[in-house]
Amino acid sequence: MALADTALILQYMQQAVDVVLTGEHADSKVSACAFHPEQPEIPAVATVSARPDCLKGHFAWDARIGASSQFIHAELAALLKFGGNLRGAHVCVTDPFCPNCAKNMAEAGVRAIYIDHKGFQKDFIARNGDEFKTMSMLIAEKAGISVFEVNRKAGTVTPILDQQATTRPASTAIEFFDIADGMTLESAMQTFKNRLGTREAWTLAFVKERDGSPRGLLVFEALPPGITPEDYRTRGTDTGKYRFPIDPLTRLGIITRRMGMTLLDPRIGCARLPSSRSLVNALGMGISNLLLASAQPDHDPLGLAAITLLRDKKILNVSEMT
Numbered sequence: 559m560a561l562a563d564t565a566l567i568l569q570y571m572q573q574a575v576d577v578v579l580t581g582e583h584a585d586s587k588v589s590a591c592a593f594h595p596e597q598p599e600i601p602a603v604a605t606v607s608a609r610p611d612c613l614k615g616h617f618a619w620d621a622r623i624g625a626s627s628q629f630i631h632a633e634l635a636a637l638l639k640f641g642g643n644l645r646g647a648h649v650c651v652t653d654p655f656c657p658n659c660a661k662n663m664a665e666a667g668v669r670a671i672y673i674d675h676k677g678f679q680k681d682f683i684a685r686n687g688d689e690f691k692t693m694s695m696l697i698a699e700k701a702g703i704s705v706f707e708v709n710r711k712a713g714t715v716t717p718i719l720d721q722q723a724t725t726r727p728a729s730t731a732i733e734f735f736d737i738a739d740g741m742t743l744e745s746a747m748q749t750f751k752n753r754l755g756t757r758e759a760w761t762l763a764f765v766k767e768r769d770g771s772p773r774g775l776l777v778f779e780a781l782p783p784g785i786t787p788e789d790y791r792t793r794g795t796d797t798g799k800y801r802f803p804i805d806p807l808t809r810l811g812i813i814t815r816r817m818g819m820t821l822l823d824p825r826i827g828c829a830r831l832p833s834s835r836s837l838v839n840a841l842g843m844g845i846s847n848l849l850l851a852s853a854q855p856d857h858d859p860l861g862l863a864a865i866t867l868l869r870d871k872k873i874l875n876v877s878e879m880t
């Protein structure tokens with residue numbers, strides 16, 4: 559079932575390919591183009607994997623932030639720059655997507671992913687083909703995302719995973735609360751710290767909803783939509799490089815965009831020290847203020863090194879609850 563016009567898909571894939579060599583990363587050349595077939599008036603956005611601007615003056619391109627590279631993967635970067643709805647958006651990408659991008663696209667509500675056929679012959683798939691099959695494609699399948707291979711020369715769009723479903727599983731593990739008179743981010747954090755503890759990773763923000771109403775938003779670490787604990791136990795959990803759950807800080811950044819919410823307080827409350835990767839993603843989403851409820855690292859033992867580095871360079875503002 560065609561989900562968008564073939565000529566458009568070919569055009570947007572070409573837009574992604576046209577920028578792929580402009581990337582700063584010397585080894586990994588990946589680009590993506592986000593568009594929404596029901597919002598043709600919103601320009602498609604093509605971008606390479608890119609570093610947040612705030613990191614550029616401070617580090618060489620290949621310096622690590624804790625356990626993470628500085629680069630926002632092209633799929634997420636394109637969605638973050640895209641001006642249309644994330645829910646129902648489509649993404650063209652030059653290479654098979656990694657499990658982290660699969661998680662982010664599922665959380666964003668992406669409906670279809672198109673992969674350039676040349677991407678299947680390149681480096682990533684040789685190194686990470688197993689993760690693509692066992693994790694990325696499973697996440698796409700469970701989230702109701704269709705996946706296609708695009709051959710620009712032949713002008714074809716061929717289904718790899720054609721999902722007819724018209725409904726998609728909703729993202730779960732978020733809660734809204736009313737911001738009571740006199741409530742501050744600190745006092746809200748204290749309330750939820752007392753209620754939830756800090757053994758589990760969760761994040762909290764004060765947001766303005768699309769209709770203008772202020773709201774407290776609580777976001778938990780969660781499995782991608784449709785992924786069950788059984789999947790988590792039995793598939794793809796032993797590679798070490800990728801994990802199924804989505805970090806709550808990354809989720810919060812994607813969810814606020816998907817739902818058209820803006821931050822009322824620039825700070826994000828975090829129950830635990832976020833992982834290196836979610837810190838880099840947060841910077842890419844314009845989040846640079848954190849309030850920590852505990853100094854316990856989330857699943858990433860290098861999270862502390864990452865946050866210390868970013869704090870020392872004054873790239874990230876971090877305060878801890880007393």
Ligand SMILES: [Zn+2]
Binds near residue numbers: 631657
């Ligand atoms: Zn990726």
